[in-house]
Amino acid sequence: MATATTDPHNLFLREDAETQGDVLAGFKKDHMQLLFLRFEDQQPARTWLKQLRPLIATTKQVATFNKEFSRARSYSGGDDPKNLNALWYGISLTFEGLTFLAGHSPLPGVDGNSTDGPLKAFFEGPAKRAPALGDAGQNAPQNWLFGNFGDGRVHAVLTLAADQPHALRATLGDVRQDLARAKIVTVYEQEGATLEGPRRGREHFGFKDGVSEPAIKHLDEPDPENPVYEKGHPGTILVKPGEFVVGLERERPHPLPYPEWAQHGSFQVVRRLAQDVPGWWAGVAAQLKVLKEAKAAPPEATTEWLAARLVGRWRSGTPVAKCPHADMSYNAESSNDNLISFRDDPKGTTTPLWSHLRKTNPRDGFPVRDKEGEFHPDTKFNHRRIMRRGIPYGLPFDPSASALNGPDAPRGLVFVCYQADLFRQFEFIQRDWMNDETFPKPNPDTHHEQVDPGPFPTGSDPVAGEETVVRWERPQGGEPVALSFAQFVRTEGAVYAFAPSVSVIDQLAEGRMNTNMVVSGLTIFTVNSFDNTERDTVDSGTVRLFLRPDGNLVVIDNSNERILWAANTANPAGAKTQARFADGELFVCTVKEGNQIDQKLWTSGTAGKPEAKLVVQMDGNVVIYHRGEAIWHTDTALR
Known part of the structure; x- marks a missing residue:
């Protein structure tokens, strides 16, 4: 079952x-x-x-x-x-x-x-x-x-x-x-x-x-x-x-x-x-003129047409990827459509790479392909998703109404989001996607390598990002056009x-707080990190579980740096050593190329319990719990 x-x-x-x-x-x-x-x-x-x-x-x-x-x-x-x-x-x-x-x-x-x-x-x-x-x-x-x-x-x-x-x-x-x-x-x-x-x-x-x-x-x-x-x-x-x-x-x-x-x-x-509404629309209109002078937009293109490309959707929510020529505001099904693919738009000639939609969630249009030459699936970035709960504040811009509807009146978005990881979710999206003018790089559909962007890169998010110059790709090919946008959203x-x-x-x-540190699922402790998602220490403030540079897994008393427990896995031969917690088992191993386990040097002997948790406790003990029962510990509680 x-x-x-x-x-x-x-x-x-x-x-x-x-x-x-x-x-x-x-x-x-x-x-x-x-x-x-x-x-x-x-x-x-x-x-x-x-x-x-x-x-x-x-x-x-x-x-x-x-x-x-x-x-x-x-x-x-x-x-x-x-x-x-x-x-x-x-x-x-x-x-x-x-x-x-x-x-x-x-x-x-x-x-x-x-x-x-x-x-x-x-x-x-x-x-x-x-x-x-x-x-x-x-x-x-x-x-x-x-x-x-x-x-x-x-x-x-x-x-x-x-x-x-x-x-x-x-x-x-x-x-x-x-x-x-x-x-x-x-x-x-x-x-x-x-x-x-x-x-x-x-x-x-x-x-x-x-x-x-x-x-x-x-x-x-x-x-x-x-x-x-x-x-x-x-x-x-x-x-x-x-x-x-x-x-x-x-x-x-x-x-x-x-x-x-x-x-x-x-x-x-x-x-x-805070949102500068008249400034944003004026900026879009000015850059549409630049596109038309460069003959990089159809003669019938309107400000709404370009604005939709900045967002990635028309006003109604209809995705530009499916309806590039006009909004479908009358179609409720289209305005709620999330079944969007960018696989056939690798250079962003329909939905620009720098559009708000692609900057905040690249979906399957991420330019780096897998070993088989296929685009990544739209679930690749599930671990980057955030749960947004925003709501507008202020009165809408309407110069014919009251002063509170005027261009200088306070208005904008109360942005609220939830996530388990501030660093790899909200901050990553803001720092590495929205405000990184090199993300993503153009990628032609004829080969796997990203191309040299030439005189200017992709650009930052022109809706909610910093002041930027974005790279407009001509659908028919030829030199891209540089479009300049000021910053229209301010953090207040x-x-x-x-x-x-x-x-x-x-x-x-009641003034109580449990600062025991809990590890669950697959966790890797390593000295020579493969990437920045790996770490070598879990610290409860009292003691820390630590993989030393010599490959020995130890529990150290923070007050005097004394070793309270050791797995005795020091590996002087220089092999790459990791400590892992997986399937309810804490173990130290050497690894081969590709992060594959070579040899286990020590184990807690508690495998086969995927629901188990490793806890570095405030009292100094390190314990593996399975359904509330201690099944292994270091016996290092400080008395």
């Missing part, structure tokens, strides 16, 4: 009462308020969190409501049911916020000298990492309205989401009183609301938003004909839930030891992104936070 983790039709996550509701199920409300909070007094803050805990929405609650809402909407012919409403609460905590509540560091083994990764990104926060993410100049942290730094430091992000604005307003009044009693300072409040009328479901540039979001295995129902995709949503890929929730099944083995308190939680990114605030499980919220309200 298939287990819950292998049977795609087992929708066990719909009963998840541990993970907060916005992460997997999604609040999906028309009105949202984010309160960025700073704690002043530890005990009142803990009491406030304890009182808040029963209000926090879970995946089970939100998924059940969303299912009923969708069913009622289908019965009403597409209109929102007026008598089915909810108001949801969510809470996330920054590194500083967790430290304040617990009374000690939540990541005692992570510091400025540790290997870059999700825990270090969380530890440092977005302000310190801003230059690498393109947040410089007018986007720099000193210009932000809120963030994890200085006097504007944030300890928590409280999210309220509602169907009805009056319900949200009334609740906010009570929430503010509770915060005042708990001596909690509101650093900043950020409202968000779905745009009204024909703009509903769109962001301020005018394009349908959220079309490309992934579905989640064991929460969303798979298509019986093709279980890679969600039922009723062709092209919407089902991604394993561990890409969004720590401790669940992941797309590929990552050696990511996480603290115990992170299990069933998710790292959250919140960014206030950013926070990295963590949405803990319901159980951990209870623990934090």
